[in-house]
Amino acid sequence: MSLLQSARAIAHTLLSHYQGQITDKVLLSVIEKASAINIVEGQTFDKQELFEILRADIGIGKGEITILSDKVEPWLNDEKVNINFELWNRYKLYIFKNDPSFPVNDLDDFTDKILDKCVNPKNPGIWDRRGMVVGHVQSGKTSNYIGLINKATDAGYKVIIVIAGTISSLRRQTQERIDSGYIGRNSSAFIQTGQNRLVGVGTYKSGTDIYSLTSSYYKSGDEGDFSQSVANRLNIPIGKNPVVFVIKKNKSILENLIDWFSKNENTREVDGTPKLFDVPALIIDDEADAASVNASRDINDIKTINRLIRTLLNIFNRNTFIGYTATPYANLFISQVYDEEQTTIVKGRTYKIGEDLFPRDFIINIKAPTNYIGAAKIFGYENINSEFTNEPLDIFRGISDYDPPFFSTINRTNKDVLPENLPPSLESAIKSFILVCAVRRVRGHKNKHNSMLIHVARLVRWIDRVAYLVNKKTREYKNAIESEDITLLGELKAIYEEDFLPTTKNVLDNLDYTDIRIKEHTWDEIKKELKKAVSKIEVRSVHGTRSTANLEYHNIEEIDYNRYENGLSVIAVGGTRLSRGITLEGLSISYFIRTSRMYDSLMQMGRWFGYRTGYVDLCRLYTTNQIFEWFNHITMATEEMRNDFDEMTITHQRPKDFLLKVRNHHGLLTITSLNKLYFSREIEISFSGKNPQTTCLLKTKSAIQNNFNALKTLIATIGFPTKENRVENKGRTRYLFYPNTNIDALCSFIDAYEIEQPSIRNATLSEYIRKQSRENKIKEWSICIISNTDERVFIDYNGKTPRNERKTNETLSTYELTHNDEVITMGCIVRNQQIERKSEFYWISKQQIDQTSDRYFDLSKDKDYSKMTYAEIKAQRQAEKKGLLLIYGLDERGTPSVNNGIPIVGYSLHFPRIDDEIKVSYTATINKGFDEEVMIDDDNPETENE
Structure with missing residues (x-):
């Protein structure tokens, strides 16, 4: 570690104890203290560089955590005084040594909240807890669950099983991380030769010996995964010292582990199935959406991996199961109905399979930090x-x-x-x-x-x-x-x-x-x-x-x-x-x-x-x-799903409520394998509180002309608004506003609009709008056509001009709308294609088509919406039961290969939140292209060996 890195580590240690706002003055003071502590003769470091590094470190927005749970009683806060967190403390020191800027305090907070949703391992009797932690791809979930198993072991869990994906190399990689972050010694050296070769947290003192019955050892015929012969040779008693297993999702491995546990001295037959008594177990399913979900449309036809994981859980009379994933769609469709008497045979012995893996007790959503x-x-x-x-x-x-x-x-x-x-x-x-x-x-x-x-x-x-x-x-x-x-x-x-x-x-x-x-x-x-x-x-x-x-x-x-x-x-x-x-x-x-x-x-x-x-x-x-x-x-759908999740936590809803929410989400129609949707291909769709927008517009001449014609047809049907509903700016039309408009005309515009954006399905949208209007779920719909009144605009022709170099130096592009011999000139909204790429689509990001000031144009005028958050505006829309269609004519300049002389028409819909909405049904199909991937890729000897 360089002198600068050492000073940074010391500075972060000092800052971790600081309770107030961390200002530049505080940073300079901390740097002086770190400099005084961190003295090496003949060496110096750049204090200004450290100052800039620390400013950047503390400027990173922390991640947050939200939780849905079903009657899970908190216990950790009261129990903390009785727990010696020695394993967690050494893991914290280990992380800090490797990366002083790592948000250890956030990890401490997150793992506390997750552990609090697990069962207190000291609780007597029979208990079974099911949960899920939703993170982001490559966002540090391994660090999270290693922190969790350290704390869980401190609290009293005796068996830790980490099911580490379907690939051997991934399992070994996970084993190495657990060796360094939890066990504290090289598992391969210990199992192969009995050597106590310290690694990672092992360099810090601890009074707890942790044993691993798997290792990162690798050679032909022995990949370090679970082996009954190795476990029997080591002869580590289950239930005394903590024992960890890092295993692959593999039929043979799972069967061997089930068979081995069933032979334990604390295992006895209960109601026709082996039960291992009074050994609290924490089972972590890494990549919980892969292979673990029962990919069968018949709940009684249970696929191998799902069946064996359930059987493994059912052996323990005290267990907590947590699935970790960044893509939880399939997990949320897991059936909660199962046959309690259904059995399977493993190595000649009969076992009850047990409940499926739906996270019935809690779902935790971890938001990533800003970096x-x-x-x-x-x-x-x-x-x-x-x-x-x-x-x-x-x-x-x-x-x-x-x-x-x-x-x-x-x-x-x-x-x-x-x-x-x-x-x-x-x-x-x-x-x-x-x-x-x-x-x-x-x-x-x-x-x-x-x-x-x-x-x-x-x-x-x-x-x-x-x-x-x-x-x-x-x-x-x-x-x-x-x-x-x-x-x-x-x-x-x-x-x-x-x-x-x-x-x-x-x-x-x-x-x-x-x-x-x-x-x-x-x-x-x-x-x-x-x-x-x-x-x-x-x-x-x-x-x-x-x-x-x-x-x-x-x-x-x-x-x-x-x-x-x-x-x-x-x-x-x-x-x-x-x-x-x-x-x-x-x-x-x-x-x-x-x-x-x-x-x-x-x-x-x-x-x-x-x-x-x-x-x-x-x-x-x-x-x-x-x-x-x-x-x-999928990004749009996932982000909206996370937003739904956060909103549901505020009203204390349960995991099974979230299941229904996801199943009804208009953006999640083709997210996961339909084999994992037990119930039906028929899905009910909800747009309650949603904001569907055209963000992927076709650039073909025919599509652009079609959509402009759809706008002209709309004008021909509803005409121009009255003078009081025409808002001007700088002597030019800014808004054409149609309050309480004709629903059929609005839906006809949507139906006629040509688009291939997966989250926009015209027939579904218009059917939903009509259903809510018939039942008076939405009191009124308004249409607002938005015009640009700027005199000059900026066109980013190459998609790479930094914002601070942009200048409005182009003439405003306009188009005309006509009705009954009256002509209104409209200005094109500039929504440059963000990234230079040769595509058949005019691509704009979510929300870029839609400006904040446009979202409340139809709402009552007695509020200052400019000072309200979007959530508050949505609440006002819900209270007024109003829907809004915003239509934009977009400037075609700056978009490669487009030169038609007419605007690219896009739209944005704002639905109020509806508590008792009338949903519409949709028959889900796999997107064209997804089902074209060659079937020889699956379970074929020519493909990769897992």
Whole structure:
């Protein structure tokens, strides 16, 4: 640890005890104290740099936690005086030592709240608790549940079982994290040789010995997962010292563990099934949406993994089960109906299967801190309750040149047609990765890990061939850089100056937290580091095959960052093993073209989510426009689902109420596999309190003309409003307002509107509006056509101009509406396409079409809405039972390949919250494209070995 890092750690320790507001004066005082404590003869550190680092650290907005629970009595606060939190305290010290800026206090608070929802392990009798923790992809949930199991063990839980995904490498990675953060010794060394090799928290004193019956050991035939022979050899008594198991979701492993527990001396037969008595167990299901959910439409036809996890839980007469996931859609559809007498046979013995895994007792939603780079920041969705809209970070790069040599869909007819070369976009991505490695060296990250992800297929032969071609091209670039090839250096310089520098400016302009490590650098600075940067890069083929026989590319060694103290720079080519759970350290460049049939799978594939301190501006996501648009849709649906969750916590609703909410959500129609929806493909849709907006508008000439015609037809039907309902500004029309308008005309406009946005379904919207109006659930509907009255506007032609450099220097674009020989000139609203990409859609982020001042135009005029929050405005809309349709004519300039001379029409609907709404039914179908993914990808020997 450098002197600066040491001073930072000391400063954070001092700040953690400070109760008041942390001002610059406080920071300067703390720095002086840290400087006095942190004295090393002959060494100094830059106090101004530390000041800037600390300001950035404390400027990061903390995450928050919200909870839905069903009659769970709190116990932890009263019990704390009787608990010695020695394991938690050493884990806290360990985290702090590794990263002084880590929000340990937040983790302490979060894990307290989760533990409080678990059963007090000292409670007598029989108890069973089911819950779920919803985080974000790559947001630190492993740190969270390691903190939880430390506290749970301090409180008295004796058996900890972590079910760590379906992939062996992910299980080992989790085991290593638990070795360091919980056990305190190398599990492999202990199990193989009996050595007590201390790691992580083991360097801090503790009076509790924790034993692991699994390890991170790895060789052919022994992957360190649970083995009855190993467990019997170690002969660790269950129920005395804490015992932890880190296992894979695998039929054989689960059966062996069930069989082993059933032979324990404390196990006896009760009502025809083995029960292990008086051993409080905490079972964590990591990636709880993967494999754990019963993917069967018949509740009596229970799939293997689901059946075995339920059987394992049912062995313990005292257990708490918590599923951790970032994509909880499938879990919320789990049936709460089950046959109490249903049994299964494991290794010749009969067991009752027990209740399904629905989180009946509690669901906890963890919001990520502001420095988390998640879907909302990448795909341009903002919380609809927010008063402001931030643009997405400019890191997406659309690709369309991959087919050929790759295929959009790999199927039985083309699976043997392996690529002979790489598409130019992938070559550009590799060059960008070389630049990233060089820039990070300039920023002082010489010993940090750098990773690039390439995900094009699941077939081993394809992964192998692509890795071979990528390695060949990377070597070519290495040789060219070492020989100072003018052509390649010129290409790298062009990418850096035309892409990297503008993106850094954009990120600095739009990032909602301070990162002093992000800086602009000259090409000469970068060029000096290219040789050293590229020399460290290696290509790994990640598919699980252990033999290089029949492979073209032989570097299949598992990626183990712990072995590289000076940093590993790796290009990882793979499929499933890269798409769920595994963390790629220092991931910056992602090249991703493989689709998924389910949105939850697609979101989990987002390995580019996470914390990118000091280099988020260098990150790039190369993918197709279609995949980007799918991600945008699932992001919108997920964020709205989280908003619903938060609102339901205020009214103290239960997990089963949230289940109903999700099932009725208009944005979640094709989220998960329909096999996981027990009940029916028929789903009831709700728009209560929602704000559907057209954010993905077709750019074809026919669609633009059709939607403009729909607006003109609406005007022909309802005419122009009376003079008092025409609002002017600067002598120009600003609003055309139609209070208490004709419902049929409004619905006809929606029905005629052409759109392919997944969350907008015209027939469903108009049917819902008509149903609420017939039953007087919505008192009246109004229409407001919005015009722009600015004299001059800013058009961002390349999508990359930083906000602080924007100038209104273009003439306002206008269009005309006509009725009965009267002509009204309307100004086009400027909603530039945010990111330069060749797409069939005019793409704008959620809420950008909709301005705050427009949302309350129809509401009573006796309130100052400019001082109200969006939540308060929604409450007022609910009270007045009013619905509003806002229509915008959008400026086509700044949108590539569009030049029709007419506006691109978009709209936004505002529904009031309706307590007793009349829902509409929708027959769910899998989106076109999802069901096209070749079936040979599933359970086929040609695909990756898990």
